[in-house]
């Protein structure tokens with residue numbers, strides 16, 4: 001960690017005692033990201049990057065599925081991997097390992113520390129997260145794995161996708177399992193769990209979101225969102241910005257064909273606080289994202 005960062009963190013911890021209590025030493029914030037598919041974590045790309053590169057923090061990821069889905073768009077990567085990946089049988093056998101490698105390559109850019117694979121089937125074309133949790137995934141197994149990962153490390157925050165209704169059922173199911181896992185922890189010693197959504201997609205549904213029907217734990221406070229703008233300048237004369245990081249990560253996902261269409265030169269990563277955290281989580285989240293925005297590069 002750079003000396004300036006250390007000074008900044010010391011000042012920060014002195015002025016925010018509730019967060020400081022969770023910091024037993026001089027480490028930065030520790031985050032567990034819970035997602036459904038390899039490439040979902042790009043939604044948090046630059047917030048993760050800032051935490052690992054500028055705050056001296058650690059980010060781990062727990063991936064819910066084996067990543068074998070979406071093979072029909074793997075056309076351009078077939079020559080790279082030497083496999084007929086758009087064939088469903090080939091995809092089922094080879095894509096899980098390919099997607100794990102792509103995730104770890106993208107994760108290396110964001111500075112992700114540990115990769116936890118829960119390997120549930122990447123199947124089920126439905127908007128209904130409850131049918132995924134009942135019929136497609138082994139819900140008890142996935143829940144036990146999350147409990148185990150959360151118990152292994154002293155996480156300060158958990159990042160999930162905001163579970164808006166029209167979003168992919170796997171994303172919503174992963175979020176529900178993560179919130180349930182955090183809710184099973186001792187309230188005095190558990191991380192703040194957040195829902196996130198980038199700008200530029202499903203804006204009306206995001207703006208209207210207060211919680212997913214049938215899942216009261218997903219209710220969010222109206223406060224926020226707490227944000228990091230990928231266009232924040234850096235480098236010589238401020239001519240670079242953090243969109244580069246997100247686009248580098250997207251480029252690692254050669255087998256996720258349509259993902260390559262999402263390279264952008266703007267975007268804001270936004271976070272909301274689930275009510276099940278309690279109101280003090282709002283201040284902690286505000287403090288984290290203030291630090292993400294302002295800490296020296």
Ligand SMILES: [Zn+2]
Pocket residue numbers: 036037039040168171
């Ligand atoms: Zn996804």
